[in-house]
Amino acid sequence: MKSVIELQNVYKTYQMDKVEVHAVADANFTIQEGEFAAISGPSGSGKSTLLNMIGLIDLPTSGKIILNGTDVYKDIKITKDTKIPHKLDVKLTELRRRNLGFIFQTFNLIPVLNVFENVEFPLKIGSSPAYDSMSPAERKEWIDFLLETVGLTAWKKHKPSELSGGQRQRVAVARALVTKAPIILADEPTANLDSKNGTQILELMKKLNEELKTTFVFSTHDAKIVAMANHVIKIKDGTILES
DSSP: OOEEEEEEEEEEEEEETTEEEEEEEEEEEEEETTOEEEEEOOTTSSHHHHHHHHTTSSOOSEEEEEETTEETTTTOOOOTTOOOOHHHHHHHHHHHHHHEEEEOTTOOOOTTSOHHHHHHHHHHHOOOHHHHTOOHHHHHHHHHHHHHHTTOGGGTTSOGGGSOHHHHHHHHHHHHHTTOOSEEEEESTTTTSOHHHHHHHHHHHHHHHHHHOOEEEEEEOOHHHHHHOSEEEEEETTEEEEO
């Protein structure tokens, strides 16, 4: 297996009045291709901050992040006051587009679009190598396959307001996969679901992990996700306890 995510001596520090708060301190770990990994810890432990840095949404204060072989911030001096220059912003956008899919705990579906259109949306706002290689007919076939896989073929013309919470999260899973991103980041994906729907979504993602060899990385305090993960990174008070 190859490494798809590597953090080396990563810190994230916030300034609160005159006090520096270390949300993440000296994080070091590697996630391999095809893993079903969980970043686990209590609320406020720094797990979402870690996921946001892996997702290139938050800048680290210092340290190295390597995403699918790319040293993201090489030759960029970063401090807690760093503003993202245009050149770096373009680089981060391209790296996200080609490598990452996101699943949010609040679903973040577009209300005016139906299920098919919500899944299709990432394809319309930016290409990926997989997307570029597909004809329009192949793209439609791929979206239909994903909707069938997540059990929503009969609902593809429905708006999010017509779906249950579990169905909305299934749409979010399909949307994360549509660009064929090799890495899916999921922030507390079962937090707004009941136990039954949460279990079904987890089983679905595990199935996709095994069949498509997609790497999943969760930020979670859900014991069910931790139990299913084959790699658990434990964090408390910003410090990695186990990786």
